[in-house]
Amino acid sequence: MNRPRSQRLWPLAVPLLCLASMLAIVPAICAQLVRTPTPASTIPHTYFGMHIHGMVTPRPGNTRPAGWPTVPFGSWRLLAAYVDWPQLEPARGQWNFAALDRYLQLAEQHHVEVLLPLVLSPAWASSRPNEKSSYSPGNAAPPANLDDWQTYVRTVATRYKGRISDYEIWNEPSVRTFFSGTPDEMVALTREASRILKEVDPRNVVVSPSAAEGGTSWLDQFLAAGGGKYVDVIGYHFYVRHDPEAMVPVIEQVRRIMEKHGVGNLPLWNTETGWRIANHRSEVKPYESGSPVLADDEASAYVARAYVVAWASGISRFYWYAWDNGVMGLTEADGATVKPPAKAYGEIENWLVGARMKLCDRYSGLWNCRLERDGGYTGNIIWMSGTSKPFELLPAWNMSQERDLEGRTRNIAGAKTVQIGPEPILIENRAP
Numbered sequence: 001m002n003r004p005r006s007q008r009l010w011p012l013a014v015p016l017l018c019l020a021s022m023l024a025i026v027p028a029i030c031a032q033l034v035r036t037p038t039p040a041s042t043i044p045h046t047y048f049g050m051h052i053h054g055m056v057t058p059r060p061g062n063t064r065p066a067g068w069p070t071v072p073f074g075s076w077r078l079l080a081a082y083v084d085w086p087q088l089e090p091a092r093g094q095w096n097f098a099a100l101d102r103y104l105q106l107a108e109q110h111h112v113e114v115l116l117p118l119v120l121s122p123a124w125a126s127s128r129p130n131e132k133s134s135y136s137p138g139n140a141a142p143p144a145n146l147d148d149w150q151t152y153v154r155t156v157a158t159r160y161k162g163r164i165s166d167y168e169i170w171n172e173p174s175v176r177t178f179f180s181g182t183p184d185e186m187v188a189l190t191r192e193a194s195r196i197l198k199e200v201d202p203r204n205v206v207v208s209p210s211a212a213e214g215g216t217s218w219l220d221q222f223l224a225a226g227g228g229k230y231v232d233v234i235g236y237h238f239y240v241r242h243d244p245e246a247m248v249p250v251i252e253q254v255r256r257i258m259e260k261h262g263v264g265n266l267p268l269w270n271t272e273t274g275w276r277i278a279n280h281r282s283e284v285k286p287y288e289s290g291s292p293v294l295a296d297d298e299a300s301a302y303v304a305r306a307y308v309v310a311w312a313s314g315i316s317r318f319y320w321y322a323w324d325n326g327v328m329g330l331t332e333a334d335g336a337t338v339k340p341p342a343k344a345y346g347e348i349e350n351w352l353v354g355a356r357m358k359l360c361d362r363y364s365g366l367w368n369c370r371l372e373r374d375g376g377y378t379g380n381i382i383w384m385s386g387t388s389k390p391f392e393l394l395p396a397w398n399m400s401q402e403r404d405l406e407g408r409t410r411n412i413a414g415a416k417t418v419q420i421g422p423e424p425i426l427i428e429n430r431a432p
Contacts (some may be wrong), residue, residue, distance in 0.1 A: 011066070038312050038369075045074030047114055047311065048349045049319030054335045055106065056099045059324065066324040066335035068110065071346035072353075076107055077115040077271060077319040084124040085152055086139060092148070097159065104163050115166040115207065115271070115319070118153055118193055125149075126368040127181075134177040142181040145414045146192055153193045156310055157200040166247040168207040168235055168271060169193055173222075174215030183221040187230070194230035210235035210271045216253055220361040223261035226322050234258055235271040238315075241291055243385070244306035245367070247273070251313040267316045274321035275302055277341060279336075284327045300344035300405050301383070301423040307348050308369050308381055308424065312360035321346065351381065351403070366420075371428075379428035388421035399427045 050073040054061050054066040054413035083100045090096065100116075107114050124130040126138030126147070133140035143149045157167070163306060169190045171178035179186065186209055197204040208231040211218045216396040219236065222272045228234075236254050240246035251268070275292065277299045278284050284293050294302060303320070310318050322328055330342040360369035365385040372378055380399075393399055393416060400413040403426040412418060418427060 007183060031363070038360050039255055039314060040276040040356065042354060042356050043311060045072070045351045045353050046135060047075075047243065047317055048073045048307070048345075048353070049075040049077055049115070049271075049317055050082075051077050051319060051322035052324060053080050053322060054324050055081065056102045059086050059335060061326075061328065061333070062335055064336075066331070068106065069323050069330075070338055071197075071330070072349050073112065073320075075113045075115060075166075075317060075319065076103075077117070077168070078103060078117070079117050079272070080322075083116070084120045085118065085125075086136065089122060089125075091122075092124055095155065098203050100160075106158065108163070114164050115168055116156070116160075116164050117168040117171050118156070119168075119171045130154045131180060131411070132177070133180070134175070140178055140180045142179075142185045142189060146188065149189060149193055150196060153300060154194045154200065157197050161201050165201070165203055166205045167193070167197055168210065169231075170209045171208075172212040172237060173209045174211035174218035179209075183218065183227070184225050187225045187227045188430070189190070190227055190230045205232045206227050207235045207269060208269065209229065210214060210237050210269075212237045212272075212347065213239040214251075216257060219254065220257050220260075223257065223263065228258075228261050228266075231263075233261060233267045235269050238270045238310070239273055243360075245309055247306065248309055248313050251310070251315065255314070264398065268314060269317040269319075270310055270315045271317070271319050272321045273306065273318065274325070275299065276327050277329065277339065279332050280339070281332050281337070294341075296340040297423065299339075299341035303341050303344045303403055304348040304424045305367075305383060306383075307352065309361070309367070311352065312357060312369055343355040343407065347403075347405050347407050348424075349383040352378070354432075355379070367424075371421050371426075373432055377428065377430060377432050379432075381424050381426050381427050382418075383422060383424040384420050385422060388419050390417040392417050393411060393427070398429050400429055402427050 050069060052066060054062060056065055058065050088096060102145055117264055120135060120139040121143045123136065123138040125143045126141045127144040128141035129138035131141050133139055170179055173186050194206045197206055208227060238247045238250055274282050275294050276287060277294050286293055307318060324331050326333045330345060331338055355371040355373050358370045358372050367383050369381045402410045402412045405423055412427065418425065
């Protein structure tokens with residue numbers, strides 16, 4: 001049976017009506033509204049981070065390096081970029097800084113901050129040089145001699161003093177083939193690295209080892225062993241199997257672990273997250289049975305929603321994985337041909353940077369995140385899971401423009417409804 005139009009729109013209008021307190025709403029309905037406390041700070045350019053693998057050395061199978069990304073970003077994590085310890089010091093005392101020097105030139109040219117992971121043991125320094133790892137034999141084991149680790153950290157920090165200020169200890173130590181040592185051994189590596197980094201330059205920022213999906217137990221053990229005393233930022237990889245909104249309970253869980261160990265005041269960075277995105281020129285297979293490979297529209301929606309819900313949940317940096325990964329990239333496997341979801345990355349950066357997120361609410365699959373800027377600007381980023389539906393606008397908000405992830409704008413002055421679905425839209429009272 002067809003219901004009256006106002007009744008069909010009512011469920012979608014509930015969050016805005018509850019927020020505005022303009023009408024007497026049944027308390028039980030508004031009680032279903034979940035409000036995420038949002039940071040009061042302005043969203044900085046550095047919130048948008050990126051991984052680029054083949055910028056200097058082409059990725060396997062490619063004949064040329066990747067070009068500089070066509071999307072704006074403010075921070076760059078140099079993982080899987082051929083500048084880990086085994087590449088920088090392939091033999092004791094023999095250093096090769098050519099690639100890292102070039103990365104720094106590019107970063108400075110484009111005004112991008114660099115996060116350098118201090119990661120992997122060269123076989124010559126490894127405590128188990130023949131042990132299998134996700135890389136080369138011996139790379140996942142801790143170094144046999146802390147002196148070698150100390151020399152590595154001091155050499156890098158001294159060479160790049162004033163040019164690199166953000167350092168991350170290792171990568172995904174919760175994965176055995178990435179780090180085969182114990183949390184206590186990782187605390188020792190973190191302690192020595194932090195001591196040296198602060199000696200070289202007290203302004204250096206030390207990011208904790210970033211555990212991966214399912215790594216909350218490892219983080220708990222690391223902090224219980226005292227690791228929190230030696231870091232300025234907690235890093236974590238908020239990979240989730242499906243919708244980006246699934247990051248929210250994981251972020252909340254990590255926050256509880258931080259509070260438990262007395263480091264709840266530290267910034268929390270998402271130093272790596274992404275999804276498999278379909279290529280147009282080569283096949284991308286699922287990571288495992290049942291995990292998604294995203295088509296263009298779905299990937300665009302995931303990119304935008306991930307950045308919105310992460311900031312709303314208190315993440316202050318988010319490094320997308322990756323620009324040119326091959327299976328998780330915003331480019332085709334060649335590292336040069338840009339895929340449509342890259343447009344969404346650039347668009348959501350444009351929507352968020354320089355704004356303040358005043359609230360972010362969810363109600364029965366509907367998300368509404370309100371932005372403000374100086375000069376009286378207001379905007380709402382809105383999306384809803386499932387099929388597209390009409391969304392009733394509050395006249396008092398005086399919204400005049402709608403923007404989508406393609407960068408298109410539409411005049412909505414005087415409109416009573418807009419269509420919402422899985423791809424976020426931005427409605428605003430004026431152009432920023």
